[in-house]
Amino acid sequence: MDRIRAFLVAVAIVTLCGVPQVRSTASDHRYKAGDEVPLYANKVGPYHNPSETYRYFDFPFCSSAPVKEKKEALGEVLNGDRLVSAPYKLEFLTEKEAEIACKRKLTRDEVVKFRKAVSKDYYFQMYYDDLPIWGFLGKVEKEGKTDPADYKYYLFKHLVFEIHHNKDRVIEVTVRSDPNALVDLTEDEPVDVDFMYTVKWKETNTPFEKRMDKYSLSSSLPHHLEIHWFSIINSCVTVLLLTGFLATILMRVLKNDFIKYAHDEESADDQEESGWKYIHGDVFRYPKHKSLFAAALGSGTQLFTLTSFIFILALVGVFYPYNRGALFTALVVIYALTSGIAGYTAASFYCQLEGTNWVRNLLLTGSLFCGPLFVTFCFLNTVAIAYKATAALPFGTIVVIFLIWALVTSPLLVLGGIAGKNSKADFQAPCRTTKYPREIPPLPWYRKTIPQMAMAGFLPFSAIYIELYYIFASVWGHRIYTIYSILFIVFIILLIVTAFITVALTYFQLAAEDHEWWWRSFLCGGSTGLFIYAYCLYYYNARSDMSGFMQTSFFFGYMACICYGFFLMLGAIGFRASLLFVRHIYRSIKCE
Structure with missing residues (x-):
């Protein structure tokens, strides 16, 4: 049975971990004069709504007969790609001048459909020998008019392809529309359209290995993502100085506490204790809802491991520009393979807290993140189906994801849980826990959970605030993010700041003789996720042009899942740091 399970896992890795990208029919991308180079039409959609995309032939373009669909990898389908054979024939080194691809008579309804698309800045995307190309469907002429009823709407009917080659390989391709070849769509009347295209070939010295560099450095439709180095360095230095300042104060206060408690032990053994030493009999009392706590810790640890692996793949160059399908595949596969970490962490910690129903704990661990994600997906996929958008996953893809799960x-989650249950590790508490808990003294409002979460989340959020815009512009726009080394540094700073601020707030909580620090440390560590979601509101209203029910629901729905994942991951980091700190300080004093 173990061999069969290992074989299935190996097959899944080999099948799914391949870098998903648009593959040409010629595997080596080498062609001879006159060879047909694969050209695939992908999708169309409003420029400002990246999630609202439709199949290319949902619009009455010129079509080849029959239209052939290309088999796509898992990541491409998740990315909303739906590739079909394009109506234009671009043979290698074969120039064409104003050749007619097809003639079409657009009906009144088709004219209205095209006009609506032009008014919303619809663009199309194609792939030529794995290279992406874009173009807009048409243009709107306002001519200083303020009344939209007086606008003129035009459809581009002539595409000019300019292709650069280096000997027998395609290096670069661009497409532009002939501004003089227009079809007037202003009136709701049928029109005749001659869809034409021109092909021009030019030679270049750029090597084949560097043909994707253009999309990293500059591109026509997706603007290059320029990193403001000075702003990032300034933000990081400020945050590190604040963190260092906080750590210095905390260390000085702790040093004074240790000296005071050591002096009290020597001078008067019966002297009444105060401060965090006073609650040494309660500080390691197990938290309420320990099964949920262990499940959250296991899920957060798994997401941290997932993020670490994603950064490793990014730093070695797997996620190069316009290979975004690779990211979705990696997320699905790595999340599946790391579920054993969640099961082991949750079950092991739950058993350390003297929990008995570890099976229920495993079920809770498996559904804590996947449950909300599944509910969100069901709703958003229904919306996409209603819109007939490419974001709606086909039934076959849903079956594949279900089989992976x-x-x-699920098997890895169970195996990890069994291993965690059998680890028989004891919870290491340097102090004995009393039978009855002490009463927590009244605390001022700013020491309550919500104000503490607000203080804990602000500093880590300030460390990533500048970088968030570029990430959002890449994920929810057409910009390209390529400098993953900077993002990795920001992520490390985020972890450090989260750990330090959570430890500091835990100390102040214990000094106020409040021993219920377990959940508080987790909530304070994860509160940065709430700040990120608040930033989503700002970004949507102030920094983007997204609109419409589908785009809005996709943005806030999936960002809620992402921020929830950040909450679990950073919450686990905050609790782990606080646990190490609490164990250290209570190990350093004499507790009876």
Whole structure:
């Protein structure tokens, strides 16, 4: 049975971990004069709504007969790609001048459909020998008019392809529309359209290995993502100085506490204790809802491991520009393979807290993150189906994801849980816990949970605030993010700041003789996720042009899942740091 399970996991890795990208029919991308180079039409959609995309032939373009669909990888389908054979023939080194691809008579309804698309700045995307190309469907002429009823709407009917080659390989391709070849769509009347295209070939010395560099450095439609180095360095230095300042104060206060408690032990053994030493009999009392706590810790640890692996793949160059399908595949596969970490962490910690129903704990661990994600997906996929958008996953893809969950994720979760249950590790508490808990003294409002979460989340959020815009512009726009080394540095700073601020707030909580620090440390560590979601509101209203029910629901729905994942991951980091700190300080004093 173990060999069969290992074989299934190996097959899943080999099948899914391949870098998903648009593959040409010629595997080596080498062609001879006159060879047909694969050209695929992908999708169309409003420029400002990246999630609202439709199949290319949902619009009455010129079509080849029959239209052939290209088999796509898992990541491409998740990314909303739906590639079909394009109506234009671009043979290698074969120039064409104003050739007619097809003639079409647009009906009144088709004219209205095209006009609506032009008014919303619809663009199309194609792939030529794995290279992406874009163009807009048409243009709107306002001519100083303020009344939209007086606008003129035009459809571009002539595309000019300019292709650069280096000997027998395609290096670069661009497409532009002939501004003089227009079809007037202003009136709701049928029109005749001759869809034409021109092909021009030019030679270049750029090597084949560097043909994707253009999309990293500059591109026509997706603007290059320029990193403001000075702003990032300034933000990081400020945050590190604040963190260092806080750590210095904390260390000085702790040093004074240790000296005071040591002096009290020597001078008067019966002297009444105060401060955090006073609650040494309660500080390691197990938290309420310990099964939920262990499940949250296990899920957060898994997401941290997932993020670490994603950064490793990014730093070695797997996620190069316009290979975004690779990211979705990596997320699905790595999340499935790391589910054993969640099961082991949750079950092990739950048993350390003297929990008995570890099976229920495993079920809670498996559904804590996947449950909300599944509910969100069901709703958003229904919206996409209603819109007939490419974001709606086909039934076959849903079956594949279900099989990955059933054959990989769930078994590994159970195996990890069994290993965690059998680890028989004891919870290491340097102080004995009393039978009855002490009463927590009244605390001022700013020491309550919500104000503490607000203080804990602000400083880590300030460390990533500048970088968030560029990430959002890449994920929810057409910009390109390529400098993953900077993002990795920001992520490390985020972890450090989260750990330090959570430890500091835990100390102040214990000094106020409040021993219920377990959940507080987790909530304070994860509160940065709430700040990120608040930033989503700002970004949507002030920094983007997204609109419409589908785009809005996709943005806030999936960002809620992402921020929830950040909450679990950073909450686990905050609790782990606080646990190490609490164990250290209570190990350093004499507790009876």
